[in-house]
Amino acid sequence: MTAIAVLGAGLIGREHAELVASHASASLAAIADPSPQAQALAARLCVPHYRDYETMLDEVRPAGAIIALPNHLHAPAALACIARGIACLVEKPVADDLAAARRLAEAAERADVPVLVGHHRRHSPDIHAAKRAIEAGELGAVVAVSGMTLFDKPDGYFDVEWRRSVGGGVLLINLIHDIDVLRHLVGEIESVRAFTSNAHRGLAVEDTASIAIRFVNGALGTFVISDNAVSPWAWEYTSGQALYHPSEPGPYLFLSGRKGALSVSDLYLWRHAKESDHWQDRLVRESRSGDGSRTYVNQLDHFLAVVQRQAKPLVDARDGMATLAVTLAVDRAAQEDRTVTLAEMLAEGAEAA
Known part of the structure; x- marks a missing residue:
């Protein structure tokens, strides 16, 4: 059994703790979080509770740690794990800024301690199937992509102060997952333009954004996102894989290439019957399918292999830094009303580090 500690017992931290506790090859070693709710969770799961994660790491010495703390604590907690030789899974974003993300990536590489970033959709069967279709050449060279993430968070979601502050809007909480999927499926992003809005909810942070991507x-590509709009068009619904949302099978992402087009998560592949066909000829629709596995279980299985040094992280700290850089570029592009490049963001992060 691989002993895994969980740092943070908020919404996703509780789910991580439950998954570890129920996994056949893992044991929940401890929970570190100062809240009374964390203490109650630890008591229910019959594991030690710590208010301070460094004390827990020193006393428990888990084989691995899952970091589900507030964003600004991701990098410090991961660095504490690296200093002790403990592999960690860091929830997204990998850090709250690019300088911290770079310091984390460099520390992990120097110490040869693996860091897996919790971009869980890369472990999802629909994303796996889409990646297979692209790599098999079924779409040909990808020409264009368009997607959407539209859902309505309740007012009570924003009772937590950090969700109303800089970094607590829909970009770093939600769009960052979509950016990671786009990088994974289509390729590295060169630059972005964007608009953001808080016109309807009126909080200090954005609730809606539209993005143009090169x-x-x-x-x-284009992408539109809002946490203040009713729709069934978001991976959380269409994949049937999210922990807290109902399943609404259908598409949220559309990829079109020189040979065919694919919608995700419903995994319909559209192509011409003959190579000589064109826009005036009917298309053939075929179905691709996932393997029926569960995203968060897949992620935990992979993390256990990483902890045992049997696999390299699917999304390491440097990869997570690139996704963070694009997401922050979207925010800057909207604020400054200009095109922002990934190279610009990474260069600034390197200088600040």
Whole structure:
């Protein structure tokens, strides 16, 4: 059994703790979080509770740690794990700024201690199937991509102060997952333009954004996101894989290439029957399918392999830094009303580190 500690017992931290406690090859070693709710969770799961994660790491010495603390604590907690030789899974974003993300990535590489970033959709069967179709050449070269994440968070969600402050809006909480999927499926992002809005909810943070994307390989894309709009069009619904949301099978992401098009999460592949066909000919629709596995279980399985040094992190700290850089570029592009490049963001992060 691989002993895993959980740092943070908020919404996702509680789910991590439950998953570890129920896994056949893992044991929940401890929970570190100062809240009374964390103490109650630890008591229910019959594991030690600590208010301070450094004390817990020193006394418990788990084989691995899952970091589900507030964003600004991700990098410090991961660095504490690295200093002790403990592999960690860090919830997204990998850090709250690029300088901290770079310091974390460099520390992990120097110490040769693996860090897995919790971009869980890369472990999802629909994303796996989409990646397979692209790598098999079924779409040809990807030309264009368009997607949406639209859902309505309740007012009570924003009772927590940090969700009303800088960094607590829909970009760093939600869009960052979509950016990671786009990087994974289409390729590295060269630059972005964007608009953001808080016109309807009126909080200090954005609740809606629209983005134009240029990929390094020449593909172009658009994405629209809001946590203040009713719809069934978001991975959380369409995949049937999210922990807290109902399943609404359908598409949220559309990829089109020189040979075919694919919608995700419903995994319909559209192509011409003959290579000589074109826009005046009917298309053939085929179905691709996932393997029926569960995203968060897949992620935990992978993390256990990482802890045992049997696998390299699917999303390491440097990879997570690139996704963070694009997400922060979206915010800057909206604030400054200009095109922002990934190279610009990474260069500034390197200087600040």
